[in-house]
Amino acid sequence: MKILVAVKRVADPENLNKIRLSAQGKIDTTGLEPKPSPYDEYALEAALRLTENGANPKQRLGEVVVVTFGPKEADSMLRAMLGTGADRAIRVDATDDGLDSDVVARGLAAIVGEEKPDLVLLGYQQAEHESNAVGQMLAEHLGWPQATFAGSIQSEDDKALVVGREVEGATAQVRVTLPAVVTVIDKIVHPKSVRSKTTASAHAYADGVRFAALMAIMAAKKKPLTEKKLADVAAGATPGVRYAAAELPPKRAAGVKVKDVKDLVGRLRTEAKVIG
């Protein structure tokens, strides 16, 4: 199976409470370390699991191509992903100013046309704008089926996938015939969430994403990383939305520390009046 994984470089998701507004009223992430958007990292892990036998992960049973839209600096993220196990990488040279979900979806559709993967995997949303839209838009542009909010994926002989979609308080199980677009949530990296066509059902992965071994990082320097121009993959596509302004939400001030349970219940009853 050939899988295209779409990834985005974002400001450190663990420290987003440190963002500020610039003098021009724009969101300023200066000082936050660039990192891959976590849900896209989970998508890569899912792609690697789908293209190997869990019992013998060194033997690759498919191809994983990672693609990003970003500046030159994003190459180091792609190199790290090649070290983790992706086979090739593509960077579409772009800055966030010229992008929105639809421009990225159209660009990805063009790359899918060239690469002809069986599956496109990506995070259900990226950690900055959180639009939760690229996967669905891409599926529409391609005329492919979509499965969003995937918490589990099981390959049926690489012809179809059974996907567990996590929807409010329930799991909706769907079967999508490939090629398809699947967006993933954090649960996808649990030990038994992904099963390739050869991985035994009893196999349990270590929880979370894998890390690259030093040798693999060295070897990854020889793996192909190609650069494309945005105009070549998304000719004529212009953003459908524009961010006109930004603001910081009112800070929730720290309240009081109560001295004991009795004090707490008293204040909830008489001060906050939220319980009877």
Add this chain to the structure above:
Amino acid sequence: MTRTLVVAEIVEGKVRKSTYSAIAFARQLGAPFSILALGAGAQSASRELTPFGAEKVFVCDDPSLSNYVCERYAPTVAKVFRDDGFDTVAVTASAFGKDLAPRLAAKLGAGYASDINMVKVEGAKRSYRRPMYAGNAFGWVEILTPAQVVSVRQTEFAAAAPSGGESAVQSVAPAADEPAAARVEFLKLEASKSERPDLGEARVVVSGGRALKEQFNQVLEPLADALGAALGASRAACDAGYAPPELQVGQTGRTVAPQLYVAIGISGAIQHIAGMKASKVIVAINKDGDAPIFQIADYGLVADLFVAVPELVQELRRPS
């Protein structure tokens, strides 16, 4: 003149409460709107939707729509949108709305504003405010295309109340199947059965973290019972298997904004806070006095939860 099509969420022949948030948004635009109910049982469910002041309630009740499949629903929404000359589609940003709206936007060539928590109307110009960066910033977004698709947050758009009157009901046929529809098959819905109120709609939410370990239910259920609360959990508690995944509150779980949110043994990771900081009153109980949750809690109690929670249950049962 703008005309909005609200897409209702129908589950098992009933209107999901989330729908009334999208209606509240449509009313705020101050222009005519209609509602589209599609799915099996939409015909009977449409009766719940006629007293909201909509011009029309469109109904597409067809066996092919018995379970929600985006590839079947989106073409039918697009068809009604075009045939009746709408310019805006509104859905509530539930799992249903978030799955449907972007595909629909791509189909209509429309710009999409997702998960908005406020709208500003100035003449013909509309801007939408949406939380980004795990709730640490709001962006004001404008849609540049003639057609607009918007999903609205249930936590900030309070459910619309009926305004009386009776909208005309019009049946519509589903759109012709697209090739993608044949390649997705709905298998089953595994819903967890719970006597408790739904997390997204509960007045009080009691949430637990990893610190509860195997005693998650044993400690929290009596407290949830005493408060008539829904149960929630941190991602760490769900990942560790102490709480089922559907309880997860936070970025990838549910976004909640109850009157009272009680965080027990939750340290307050950014992705958790993103899902609950719109709550009216936040209580935190944690033995680590430096836990970040205390920075946003209205009432903090630094204590061992295994002692404090049973005490709290007792105190709540005592008549006030």
